[in-house]
Amino acid sequence: MDSQYRTEKILHTRAFVSFDTLIAILPVMIILLFAIKTSVMYGNFSDEKVAGTSEYDRLVSSADYLVNYGLVKKESGKYYPNWIISVDDAEVKKIGDASGLDLQVFLDSTDGANGINSDYGTCIYRLIIYGEKKNIEKIYFCTNGADDANGNGASG
Amino acid sequence: MKTLEALISLLVFLLIIASLAPMAQPERDGIYRMQLANDIWRVFSLRGDLEGFDKTRMNVDAEEITKLTSLCVELDEEDVTSCIPEEKITQVRKTAIVYGEPKTITLRVGVGDTKNIK
Numbered sequence: 001m002d003s004q005y006r007t008e009k010i011l012h013t014r015a016f017v018s019f020d021t022l023i024a025i026l027p028v029m030i031i032l033l034f035a036i037k038t039s040v041m042y043g044n045f046s047d048e049k050v051a052g053t054s055e056y057d058r059l060v061s062s063a064d065y066l067v068n069y070g071l072v073k074k075e076s077g078k079y080y081p082n083w084i085i086s087v088d089d090a091e092v093k094k095i096g097d098a099s100g101l102d103l104q105v106f107l108d109s110t111d112g113a114n115g116i117n118s119d120y121g122t123c124i125y126r127l128i129i130y131g132e133k134k135n136i137e138k139i140y141f142c143t144n145g146a147d148d149a150n151g152n153g154a155s156g
Numbered sequence: 157m158k159t160l161e162a163l164i165s166l167l168v169f170l171l172i173i174a175s176l177a178p179m180a181q182p183e184r185d186g187i188y189r190m191q192l193a194n195d196i197w198r199v200f201s202l203r204g205d206l207e208g209f210d211k212t213r214m215n216v217d218a219e220e221i222t223k224l225t226s227l228c229v230e231l232d233e234e235d236v237t238s239c240i241p242e243e244k245i246t247q248v249r250k251t252a253i254v255y256g257e258p259k260t261i262t263l264r265v266g267v268g269d270t271k272n273i274k
Contacts, residue, residue, distance in 0.1 A: 020158050027162035031169055038173065060188050067195070082198040108224070124188060127195035127221065129202045136199055136220050 055143065058099040059122055063141035066105070067126045070095055083129045084139065101143040108138035120144045189246035193265045196221055196229055197250050209254045211236050226270055232262035241266020 070091045073080040087105050096103030104120065107130065120142035130137035199221065200206055205214045214236045218229040222238035227245070230237040244266040251260050
């Protein structure tokens with residue numbers, strides 16, 4: 001009698017453990033599924049981000065070079081970063097070609113900023129001193145995408 | 157009971173993921189912001205504001221920069237500010253000669269109320 005009671009109790013306990021495990025495994029499966037989906041999503045997101053930012057990063061680098069060296073005032077071999085006397089279109093084109101961008105430069109006072117954003121995909125600005133009068137100016141660097149002739153572009 | 161524990165674990169896991177997700181995304185334009193802050197410092201320098209540390213001229217130029225960019229410019233502890241940056245976007249530390257003594261200054265750039273700048 002005692003033995004039969006013990007056997008029944010063991011069977012009931014095992015059944016209960018199995019059932020409980022069965023239900024508990026569902027949240028575990030959901031967690032695993034969520035983790036996998038999240039990692040896949042972030043993987044895709046990173047790829048898109050790299051492709052999207054490469055153009056932006058090249059624009060930022062090109063603008064930085066032009067504001068620090070390419071377009072700045074040079075006197076007796078000395079460079080004056082952020083001091084631009086005039087915009088040298090040939091230098092802009094050279095850097096644009098080198099970075100694989102259709103790079104355009106606009107000065108806030110002379111060219112105006114109106115319409116730039118609608119015509120160009122990505123624009124950034126930098127602060128400079130313009131001309132011998134040393135006026136504070138905003139200079140825009142814009143690109144409407146990669147220069148296809150170079151074949152190394154990415155769309156933003 | 158175990159089901160309840162598993163559900164609580166799931167909730168905690170989701171909360172942790174949700175709180176960590178924004179941290180996983182690096183600032184896209186952190187370098188550009190830093191470059192803008194350095195531009196502002198160079199503008200002060202090229203305009204001759206740092207010679208003798210002319211705070212009046214620096215304030216005028218800071219306001220001019222705010223007019224152009226809608227960004228607030230503030231030099232920490234130096235009474236130079238165009239508007240108070242409510243949301244800081246970047247800051248750089250620079251050394252300048254302030255009344256004959258070299259001093260490290262924090263230049264803060266941020267977004268704030270620019271209504272008073274006309």
